Amino acid sequence: MSAFVVALPESSNLMCKRIAFGNLVIVYVGTIIHGAETGIVMHPIHVTSSTALGALASVLAMLFPYPRLAYYEVRKARRSYIERLKHFRDAISASGNITACNFITEAKSLSGAAEKLLQSIKTNQEGMLWERPQVRFFKPHCINSVKKLQDMEISVRGMDIALAYFPLVPVDEEFKRVLRQQISLKLEKAKSSAHCNATIAPETMRNENLLTISASLQGLPASFLHYCMKLLSDNSPISEDPDCTDGKTQKTDATEWRLGSIWRVVRPTKKNLVFAFKCSLSLGLAVFFGLTYTKGNGYWAGLTIAISFVTGRHATFTLANARAQGTAMGSVYGVPCQAGGISAVIGALLILGRDHYGPPSQFAIARITEAIIGLICFITVEILFDPSRAATLAKSQLPQSLRALRYCIDCTFVSPGQRQVPVPNTLALRENHKQLKSCLNELKKFIREAELEPNFWFLPFHGACYRKILESLSRMEDLLLIASQILEGSQVTVVEENMKKDIEDFRTKVSSTLNCLEKELIKKYFPCEIELGRNPNADVLRMLSGNEEVDIITSSFLQHSTLLADKIATDRNEEMLRGQMIFHYNCLAFCMSSLMEEAIRIKNEVKELGKWENPS
Missing domain, CATH: 1.20.120 (Four Helix Bundle (Hemerythrin (Met), subunit A))
Incomplete structure (x- = not known):
């Protein structure tokens, strides 16, 4: 229950929670081991004082021999x-x-x-x-x-x-x-x-x-x-x-703002509740089974995982493996060999700080066993709360990212003839970009975790193929952000019918390619969740076939944009306007051409992924 209360507030820093978890383990396990000899008041005070001295030591280490300020x-x-x-x-x-x-x-x-x-x-x-509290009261340049x-x-x-x-x-x-x-x-x-x-x-x-x-x-x-x-x-x-675009929404009543801030700090979210349950259950089981195995060394099962908690999903087996190796190195070698990371250092310090621990070999073996008990509890709880493998999540996130990219393209390159205003809805466009960014961040996280997790009896994760797809998706995201800036320029809002057709051809080709790939991925991995809509065969006919088609669409757009610029800038004094128009149209044409090329690369990588997972 104490671990649950510590983990629940969202405003608390994760490092503070880890320190509190370690203090809880020492206080409670120390009380169980020493029984009535434990001072009800002095024991927690001693633990808190030691923690404060450790924090002071870290501040001094940051300042000497030279300041290493943020x-x-x-x-x-x-x-x-x-x-x-x-x-x-x-x-x-x-x-x-x-x-x-x-x-x-x-x-x-x-x-x-x-x-x-x-x-x-x-x-x-x-x-x-x-370090600089005044930035809270003055203009926060550094924050921006x-x-x-x-x-x-x-x-x-x-x-x-x-x-x-x-x-x-x-x-x-x-x-x-x-x-x-x-x-x-x-x-x-x-x-x-x-x-x-x-x-x-x-x-x-x-x-x-x-x-x-x-x-x-x-x-x-x-x-x-x-x-x-x-x-x-x-x-x-x-x-x-997009949350900062409307200044009017920022003006609220001061009392309402204070009450809202307090409520946002104290209210538990679903994410925090899950995290608190995980921490509570993991620490409770680790300490219980650790004390059951050996009462005198019951600290180690809880302390090993007290520093292991991470909010959100993470590579559980890789993290546990690193903790296990660090624990072994810290227990066996101590200070002379600290290459195992944080666990090795903590293990060495705990060993050197203990008295009357018996023969070193027995103590090291007991601590490694206790640490393994704690890691087993940690892995078990993680699997119970997050049973899906990162590889499976990456496979499901890929079609979602393609769908978000398709929506973003359709919103950015909306047909000029369909616009009610000279530029598309800026707020909706930024919301789509924000959604695309979120999808790509999730995909990147799942790919990183999938490459670190063991395969067991599953097919190996094709990390190289997924990374290439992610690179293309990221480049398309950047191109769309820059294209939206170009489209908001006044020189690009003037278009003729032939240019509208070129933009529509580009948008249809890219969107159809992404839509077809998205449906194929959903059909392959999730056959019961196929989207209802147009016939996939119709999309196949519209898919980009190669770079020759890209050059044809781009050349047509450039030709029509040059004719339009010549038509508008007829006077010699308007040569500057003509140059600016052609310059912006060239930039837009480059974005369109690069987006089509990246879509072709994604199509080829999805084919490669299909061959990898289905060689027949």
Whole structure:
């Protein structure tokens, strides 16, 4: 019951809950072992004092020999994050294709670390609230820096997509000069910012008229790269949270706000109730069976899993295996060999801090056995609450992600003739993007867990294929976010009938391809949940057949957009308007072309997945 009460509040930090679980195990088990000799008041006070000393020691370790404050960690990670732009600048400046390919490869290798840097910044910003309490009362610039970096990341990933074509596409030297200048300016602003709340001043790219813009397939990557650099330079809010769009809804009565805040803190959610039941049952069973096995060493079964709890789903067997290895290393080798991680360190400290534990070999064996008892209880409870394998969840999440992507495409590229306003419903569009982002995050989590969990008697999980599909889905998500920015521009709202038909052909082809793949996956894994709707055979006829079809649709759109720009900008004084129109149409055409190519890649990977799981 104590563990249930500790785990229930959502506002409590997970680390605080783990420390409280460990204290509960020591207090209760110590009382059972020592019986009437235990001081009713002094025993909990001693445990609490030891915990406070440990917290003080961790603070001192953070400050000496030099301060390792979250503020400096955020600033360092932020600068490392922006350093990726150097490789883009070097790739653009490279004289040969081989050199450019090397810089682009290095930039892509850093892209994988970008997500970890963002997560590190997000984690350390929670610590900054304790280091700098004044940000609670003044404008929270530092809190918004993650949001700004996320917007920056979308622009940089768009540049990454465009640069993949660069060694094969001839680039105008004036274009190279403009981009090098803008990236260098961005890097200088980033380096000169001494504080995390120092924003990069917007530097509008005023050199569009210097570029030779042509509506051709070869010129699309350069135009798209230029547009992404413009988004990056203007600090455009790409991934704005739909909850923050309406300022009127934020104004509420102060008393109502306080009562609502208190209720949000104390009310138990379904997720928290499940987590609390898991912690309560796991710790209760571990301590009970640990004391039943051997009363004197009953601590270890509970302490081993007290630090193992994680909110939400996780790779249970992998986590338990790591805890078991760490426990064994900590018990047998102690301080000289701490390579087993947290469990090894805790095991060594607990051993060195104990008196009269008998022969070391017996004590080590008893502790390992107790730890295994605790881990068995932990695994059993996890399986009872989450019986589905991560591989099965990844298979079910994939068609859901395809469905969310299809809805997002249909909402983004709504036929211009069907619009009631010049641009689509921005709020609904952002809600769809938010839903797509949530689906992809779930898919990524399930893939990571499925690759870590043991296969037992099941077919091995085809992680490489799923990762390629996830990469394509993530690129399509980024392209859709940038495409929505392009479509909100005034130069793209003017279209003619032929362009409407091109956009409709593109939307139909991509949506039909995703819809067909979604139905095939549902039919394969969940035969009783097939969606009712159009005949799948009709979708097969509309599926994208290859890159030739992509080029045909894109070329048709470019041709019609050029004719429209020539028709509107008839005067020589309107040459600037014509160039801007062609530039934005080129960017939109690149998004459409890349989305179709990624849909074809997903189709091929789904076929590969089918062959893997059904070789016959």
